[in-house]
Amino acid sequence: MKHTILSILFLTLSITVGRTQTEYANPSISIGIIVSDIETSLDFYTKIMGMKETGGFSIDETFGKRSGLSGGTPFDVKIMKVVDDPNATELKLVAFGNEKTAPDKHIQDRNGMQYTTYFIKSTDKILKRLKENNVPLLGETPINLSDGRTFILFQDPDGVFIEVIGN
Template identity: 60%
Template sequence: MKNILLISLLLVVGIGQGQTEFDKSFVSIGVIVSDLDSALDFYTNIIGMKETGGFNVNEEFARKTGLTGGVPFDVKILKLQDDPNATEYKLMSFGNEKNTSETHIQERNGMRYITLFYKSTVEVLNRLKANNVKLLGETPIKLADGRSFILVQDPDGTFIELIGN
C-alpha cells in the first residue's frame, strides 16, 4: 500500500512539473547601464550580488537578432547566489548618458525597480552608508511583519527595494 501511495505521489508531482511551457524556472533580466564598471561595483560590492559569468555579443549576432542593429556588447551576469536556477541580472553598457534623475517609481514606464530579500539588512545597510548611497524616503522603516524596508537607487537610477530582518 505504501508503494502505491508513493508511486501515485511521484506521478502527480511529475505531471505537475511538466505543465508549464517554460524551460527554466527563473527570469533573466537585462539592464543597460551608463558605466559597466560602476554598476558592477555597486551591485557586487554594495548590494552583495555575485558575478557568475558573462558573454560577448558580436556585431553579426547583435544585428541578426535585432538587439542593437550591429553594435557589439559585453554582458556581465550577476546572481544573488551562484545557483543554476537563480534569477540572472545581466548588466551591459553602450556608454549612454545616465537617465534623468527621478524621485519616485511612477515617473516613467518600464521596469522601474527590483526587490531583494536579505536574511538581515544590517550588512547591506552598513555598505550603503560606507559608500554614501542615499537612502530614499524615510527608510529604513519597519514593515508590519517586523522586517526592515530600505529603498535606494543604483548609479543609473533604478530603484532597489531591500527587505529583511
C-alpha cells in the same frame, strides 16, 4: 508502510506533473539593465548588493543586427546572481557608453522596468554597506513591515530603484 509508499509516490507524481505543465525550461528569469558605466555598476552590485559575477558573453555585430537587439552594435554582457546556481535569477549588465541621466524620483515616473526586489535574511549588512558607500536611502526607509520584516529603498548608480526586504 504501504500507505507511506503510496503517499510518497503520489507526491512525487504531483510535483512532476506540475513541473511539466509549463512551457518554461527554467523557473527563473534574466533581467537586463543598460548601465552608463559597467565598472561602477559591477562595483555597486558586488560590493553593496553582495551579488556575484557568474559569467558573461559577447554579442557580435552580426547577431546584434540579425536579432534586433542592437542594430549591429557589438556589446558585452556581465551576468550577476545573488547565488551561483544555474536556476538563480540573472541580472545582466550591459554598457553602450550612454550618458548617465538624472534618476527618477519615484517608480511611477517612467514606463518600463523601474525596480527590482531582493529578499534577504538580515538587513544589517546591507544597511552598513549602503552607509559606508554613501548610498542614500529613499523615503522614510528603513520601514518596519507588519510581518516583522524591514523594507529599504534606494537606487543603483543609474537610478534603477532597489527594494530590499528582510529581517
